[in-house]
Amino acid sequence: MREELLHHLWKNISPPLLNLTTTSGETVDIISPGYYNEHAGPDFLEAHLVINEQAWVGSIEIHIKSSDWNLHNHHKDHRYNNVILHLVWNEDVEINYLNGKSIPTVELKNFISLNEILKKSTFFKSKRDHFIVCQNDIALIEPFKILSWLNRLYYERLEEKCRLINELLLNTKYDWEAVLFILLLRNFGLYQNKEIFYQLSKVIGYAIISRLQDNIIKMESALFGYSGLLEKPFAKDFYWKSLNDEFTFLKKKFDFPERIIQKPYFFRLRPASFPTVRLSQFAHLYHTNPKLFSRIISIDNKNDLYKLFSISPGEYWKTHYVFGKKSLAKNEHKLSRRFIDSLLINSIIPLVFCYSKWLGEPLKKGFHEIINEIKSEENKITRGYRACGIHSKSALTSQALIHLYNNYCAKHRCLECVIGDSILNGK
Incomplete structure (x- = not known):
């Protein structure tokens, strides 16, 4: 019992x-x-x-x-x-x-x-072949009740993300630009490199990056150098040499300690998502958008955000994926819609939500619409619920389902879940 x-x-x-x-x-x-x-x-x-x-x-x-x-x-x-x-x-x-x-x-x-x-x-009684305990009963629950519950769960998830943001605010002395820099660099790392890029953001710091923003070579040299991506010599590669020379100078100027973070992973990543390409895209985002946080909070529609993040890496990375090896075809390597959606879901909207709370104001109507306009994420959790009859049509729903699975279903908190409670009461 x-x-x-x-x-x-x-x-x-x-x-x-x-x-x-x-x-x-x-x-x-x-x-x-x-x-x-x-x-x-x-x-x-x-x-x-x-x-x-x-x-x-x-x-x-x-x-x-x-x-x-x-x-x-x-x-x-x-x-x-x-x-x-x-x-x-x-x-x-x-x-x-x-x-x-x-x-x-x-x-x-x-x-x-x-x-x-x-x-x-x-x-x-959980069964090994069951995705969730109530998978045979969940589709019988009134759709409006499920929809209301998922809406509430989405804001629970935002509150959960606010905890990390509040911690970062405290560590950066309430510098919203610095917090955005950390969140974005972390999410540019995708699943494989997000923690490595997160450590990179804390080691370099927004204060240094903001001083290098007007010079793309200096920005890229700091990001590549401290990631360990300049350690292997490519003496005949002019671009690598210019970055390496600049990083040697910056290490002395800013008294950088020896590299203490792990090198980013390339394994099991598509070439367009290699950390070399992502770091160059990130550098160009900040090079072309000083005071990025101030720009973001002045926007309240998805199309303008897409334009803001429609960034390509430097010319070198349009014909390369790694140093010293030229690719056969030229590629713009612009940030894809799907990648920008991921940034909006995991960095921008949570930060704007937290900023609105800090100001004591409701979240802008435009951002409510944005999360409903972004397509649903596709992963094993959303696929699992789809098999149970719960279909996700927007990022709001997919984020809510991720929160439902991780915080309720996987922990067997059925009695605290509106769906579980309704099934047990025959409602």
């Missing part, structure tokens, strides 16, 4: 739990079960009960066995002093307050059959 099932029973109080009595024979009338506590402390807060005609407002603690109270050290925790009811499946020991008075306890096995509990528990 799972304790979460008892949480569900209490949260969705219904017969036969409307006529409870404690193990000492006191009547229990439930005015309100309270609200579920997602943090440390008792399971439900601000419950309103009438016990033996005496009104009480306080917390509810739920266990399989009453002895779990002592096992979890609640008897030493002051947060449990205001528990007005201990709800257990089996009372194996009597539990008392610190003053020695017995805590009112309801033994649920006297009011609901084990068979009824087991019927609900089968819902939580």
Whole structure:
């Protein structure tokens, strides 16, 4: 038996739990079960009960066995002093307050059959061939309810991303341009190199990049040099030599320490996504757009953002993917729509959302529209939900589904999920 099932029973109080009595024979009338506590402390807060005609407002603690109270050290925790009811499946020991008075306890096995509990528990039995526990039932839920839940989950995901942004703001002394620089460089690294590029952004820093913005060779030399991409000599390659000479000068000027980050990966990447090409694109983005954050917050439509990020690398990278080896065909290597969408989803919209909160203003209407206009991401999570009958048509939905899977489905938090709760209640 799972304790979460008892949480569900209490949260969705219904017969036969409307006529409870404690193990000492006191009547229990439930005015309100309270609200579920997602943090440390008792399971439900601000419950309103009438016990033996005496009104009480306080917390509810739920266990399989009453002895779990002592096992979890609640008897030493002051947060449990205001528990007005201990709800257990089996009372194996009597539990008392610190003053020695017995805590009112309801033994649920006297009011609901084990068979009824087991019927609900089968819902939580994960199967290896199942993508999610409720995959056979989720498509039966009213579409509007799912849509509302996904909209809420998308903003939960934005709040989650805001935590990293707030941390970066603190570290950069609330420099929004510097935070954007870090977020963008991290996302230019894609999945394979995002953490390496993230470390690169912290080592070089926006303060240095902003001083080099007017000179593309200096910017590229700093990014390539500190990534270790200039270490292998290509003496006959004029472009490599100019970058290497400039990096040698910059190391002395800015007193750069020895490289401490890992070299970026090339393995399993398409040539157009090689870190050499991406770093040159990134350098040209900042070279052509000083004060990039100020420009972004003045835009409120997708087309203008696409124009802003429609960037090509330097001429060298239109005929190369790596140093010293010329490609057969010339390629502009402009940032693709798909890549720009990824930047908008993972960097720009979360940052603008966080900035709006910082100002105490609602997110611009244009950015609400942008996330709904961007095509859905395609990955194993969106494909998994599609197989269950839940189709993603926009980036808002795909982001919400990613959040649903990672934070609810994968963690079996079905009782905290609108979909899981609806299935269990037959709604």
